[in-house]
Amino acid sequence: MQDTQGKIKSQHLRRSAYLYVRQSTLRQVVENTESTKRQYALRQRAVQLGWTLEQLVVVDNDLGQSGASAADRMGFKKLVTDVGLGLVGIVIGLEVSRLARNCTDWHRLLEMCALSDTLILDEDGLYDPAHFNDRLLLGLKGTMSEAELHVLKARLHGGILNKARRGELAVRLPVGFEYGPDKKVRLHPDQQVQESLRLFFETFNRTGSASATVKAFREQGLNFPSYAQKKVNKDHILWGPLLTSQALRILNNPRYAGAFFFRQDTSSPGC
Template sequence: MLEFCGLVGTLIIDEDGVYDSRSINDRLLLGMKGTMSELELSVIRQRSVEAVKQKARRGEHFTTVAVGYVKTKDDRIEKNPDVRVREALDLVFRKFVELQSIRQVLLWLLQEKIALPFAVGGSHDPKIEWRTPSYTTLNHMLTNPVYAGAYVFGRRSRTVGRR
């Protein structure tokens, strides 16, 4: 960008002064300022990622809350006080122990016309909707470590790259 500005003779102005893009000293100064800004952004990004990791190490980082749980005002999760929700989840787990297959549990729930709770809205005060179960919903429910009483963070990694 500085190269292009130098070709057309553009003056660059910021809060610190006026820079002539044709002057090598001004271009050097602007290049250094840009590099420092980029470094600052990198440091801020690293700090925010580390803050999330620290919160996760303490077991306090929740992006979403599993159906059947609610997030309290002090950022903890507790079982949903709604007995119907808890009983529906217990039924799914009991049927899975009995039938040993997510597909068989799904077919049984569909045959019996049993709807399952589905959380809609924010994690502090989700609204519960009752929906026909799907394989994906059951699979997520039966493989989610929260239902076993465990806290897990970072099960899926993400790599950011350039295209």
């Protein structure tokens, strides 16, 4: 690539070239290695344009971070800070979506680049955010990137809803159930768990209220099973006193009536 429009000046070459590398998820980092290789390969573009390898700063500590927001992207924050300090001659990214999928974050970077006379390079070309036409094109790319994220989310959400309508969506099950090897729901194999739930419903049918059921369990000194709430060992059975809130969640959970249900606002098993 040649600087055919004379955008690269000596003041740019005296500063560092920052290569920003990002993948949205850790799974992409592991499986989509070709994209990561393409991003690192952009170092050669900078060398072709006049920067030395010693001047290249690779910012890749946002691997596995979504570009939807800069809140958790420490690498992006460092990039913007160094641009504002006038340390960066050019920002390099494979495409706009690697740098940001949020127009607020993207335009903040463009503004900082324009004020500090910093260039931007992607796979398509070289841009000077201080020039109106280049800034307009970069702004359109940022808008398209944010719209693409919306489309991807809508497509993913639509797939989830379709599975849920068919009753095939795998969600975390309440205590007493588990998925078998065939991915179908079955009773938990622990007989003590099964007996505790049977006793719970028998007691409720006899007493007629959640609080009376809890009282009966406590009077008999009986513990009740629940799943660990943390992601680590989330299927591990914990035993403790039956709580009224837990009893109410069980009584209001359609799973115990043999029905599939899906709430979009939570992935909690309900007890």
